Amino acid sequence: MKILLICPESRKKGLGNESIFTSMPVYKLLLNSFFKPNLTALTLAVLTPKEHVVHIIDDTVEIINFDEKYDLVGITIMTTTANRGYELADEFRRRNTSVVIGGWHASVLPEEAKQHADSVVIGEAENLWPELLKDFSKAKLKPFYKQTEKVDLGLVPPITNIRKSIKYGSFPDGIEATRGCSIGCKFCCTTNKPLYQEFRTRPINNIIEEINYLPSKFFVFIDSSLMFNPSFSKQLFRELKNFNKKFYMLGNIHDFEKDDELLKLAADAGLMQINLGLESPDQIAIDSISKKTNNVKSYASTIKKIHDYGIGVLGYFMFGFDTDTLETFDKTLNFANNIKLDLTNFMVLTPYPGTPVYSQFEKEDRIITKDWSKYDLDNVVFKPKNMTPEILQSETKRIAKEYYSSVNIMKRILRSTKIGFYPFLSTTALNLITSRWARNF
Numbered sequence: 190m191k192i193l194l195i196c197p198e199s200r201k202k203g204l205g206n207e208s209i210f211t212s213m214p215v216y217k218l219l220l221n222s223f224f225k226p227n228l229t230a231l232t233l234a235v236l237t238p239k240e241h242v243v244h245i246i247d248d249t250v251e252i253i254n255f256d257e258k259y260d261l262v263g264i265t266i267m268t269t270t271a272n273r274g275y276e277l278a279d280e281f282r283r284r285n286t287s288v289v290i291g292g293w294h295a296s297v298l299p300e301e302a303k304q305h306a307d308s309v310v311i312g313e314a315e316n317l318w319p320e321l322l323k324d325f326s327k328a329k330l331k332p333f334y335k336q337t338e339k340v341d342l343g344l345v346p347p348i349t350n351i352r353k354s355i356k357y358g359s360f361p362d363g364i365e366a367t368r369g370c371s372i373g374c375k376f377c378c379t380t381n382k383p384l385y386q387e388f389r390t391r392p393i394n395n396i397i398e399e400i401n402y403l404p405s406k407f408f409v410f411i412d413s414s415l416m417f418n419p420s421f422s423k424q425l426f427r428e429l430k431n432f433n434k435k436f437y438m439l440g441n442i443h444d445f446e447k448d449d450e451l452l453k454l455a456a457d458a459g460l461m462q463i464n465l466g467l468e469s470p471d472q473i474a475i476d477s478i479s480k481k482t483n484n485v486k487s488y489a490s491t492i493k494k495i496h497d498y499g500i501g502v503l504g505y506f507m508f509g510f511d512t513d514t515l516e517t518f519d520k521t522l523n524f525a526n527n528i529k530l531d532l533t534n535f536m537v538l539t540p541y542p543g544t545p546v547y548s549q550f551e552k553e554d555r556i557i558t559k560d561w562s563k564y565d566l567d568n569v570v571f572k573p574k575n576m577t578p579e580i581l582q583s584e585t586k587r588i589a590k591e592y593y594s595s596v597n598i599m600k601r602i603l604r605s606t607k608i609g610f611y612p613f614l615s616t617t618a619l620n621l622i623t624s625r626w627a628r629n630f
């Protein structure tokens with residue numbers, strides 16, 4: 190069979206033409222060197238039995254040729270990419286091509302996804318995708334495939350040559366070392382039990398084998414947090430030390446507070462920037478969303494400590510918690526500057542379907558729109574408690590613009606020269622890229 194896997198892009202509409210910019214050879218060369226399709230598509234590709242041919246299209250940077258004939262099209266959707274995914278699915282089905290939809294959004298709202306697909310995969314696909322392909326080849330495709338047992342991550346095959354053979358995508362090479370999270374922050378999709386929540390680790394040998402095949406020096410650990418099992422992470426970092434790679438990862442700040450060995454091993458392994466969900470400068474807000482790992486009082490000292498090991502720090506903050514007031518905006522801006530983050534993302538609280546926050550807002554009739562394309566952490570889609578949705582939106586934009594003023598960017602770039610060469614490179618590149626987003630926000 191000839192199978193097409195698509196990663197849709199939420200902001201794209203219509204069937205699309207290549208722009209002058211994206212068709213330029215230099216742009217393609219850049220994409221080819223640094224970016225690949227997301228790990229979801231690569232994982233499904235390696236789970237596909239070898240007798241089938243798999244093509245991957247990253248909708249962010251590629252044009253889909255609907256006239257090319259495929260036996261089956263698989264589309265992965267998050268909430269914000271759901272509408273676009275449905276649009277593409279409808280177009281393929283109009284041309285009599287069967288479509289399967291899976292991913293975070295489809296797993297929570299399978300009946301909705303089914304309106305646009307011949308079959309919907311609910312949950313992780315390691316067991317289900319090969320089974321589905323077998324059924325499809327016998328013309329016995331079921332409407333739904335649901336993961337009922339915990340997936341053993343030893344079943345995730347290492348992604349090897351396929352990264353080199355696949356053209357470009359829109360995301361740096363990703364490596365998955367663990368899956369799931371059991372902290373249970375009320376806004377987070379990993380609370381969607383039992384599909385994604387349970388924390389598991391992959392065999393270190395498989396991860397290392399995968400890293401061996403990475404075409405570029407840079408990669409990202411896409412794990413929700415690579416810190417939930419410190420002894421596993423330490424072992425992984427020890428193994429990584431001789432690879433001469435540089436990487437980003439997500440983590441929880443408390444893990445770095447006291448564990449110097451972890452920091453040292455991470456730095457030696459090539460960690461150039463850690464991304465931390467700091468959420469708010471107010472402990473009361475952190476407590477209200479059950480982020481048990483965060484103690485606001487130790488943010489500044491822990492960030493200093495991470496910097497001392499030559500690692501940059503990106504902090505994520507969210508606006509719109511029920512405890513937030515008009516004062517929260519400037520307070521957060523000053524706080525982000527004072528704790529000397531190298532980069533900050535300011536996001537709007539977003540009630541993703543399947544989360545406790547979604548159930549709460551739904552019950553309180555506070556959801557303003559179910560236009561999923563707006564569920565991108567930039568747009569306000571609910572009624573906040575202590576301000577209007579318009580104020581939440583405009584204040585978030587104002588803070589992002591102030592943080593990314595030219596003067597502030599220069600200060601951060603200069604400061605990062607003291608951390609190390611790679612954190613400086615990363616701080617410079619990401620501040621410039623994110624300032625573009627802040628200007629258009």
Ligand code: B12
Binds near residue numbers: 233266541
């Ligand atoms: C890497 C990543 C990205 C990358 C790449 C996107 C991607 N899909 O990989 C980038 C940076 C682009 C990104 C962006 C965003 N992301 Co993101 N991202 C992730 C992250 C960290 C890893 C995803 C991954 O590669 N997992 C590994 C693969 C193997 O697992 P998987 O995707 O779950 O797929 C498995 C199953 O779900 C299933 N499956 C999935 N799709 C399909 C399709 C078919 C056909 C089948 C059969 C099976 C199947 O099979 C796979 C194997 O078991 C996750 C959190 C996490 N730790 O998983 C968040 C996550 C997916 N992102 C999220 C969000 C909110 C966003 C943004 C909106 C944030 C923002 N504003 O920047 C944007 C939206 C981008 C856009 N506009 O299109 C949310 C999605 C929540 C939701 N309900 O939609 C998550 C879950 C984070 C979270 N905890 O809240 N993201």
Ligand code: SF4
Binds near residue numbers: 377379413414466
């Ligand atoms: S710690 Fe991170 S991944 Fe885990 S529930 Fe909280 S926000 Fe989600």
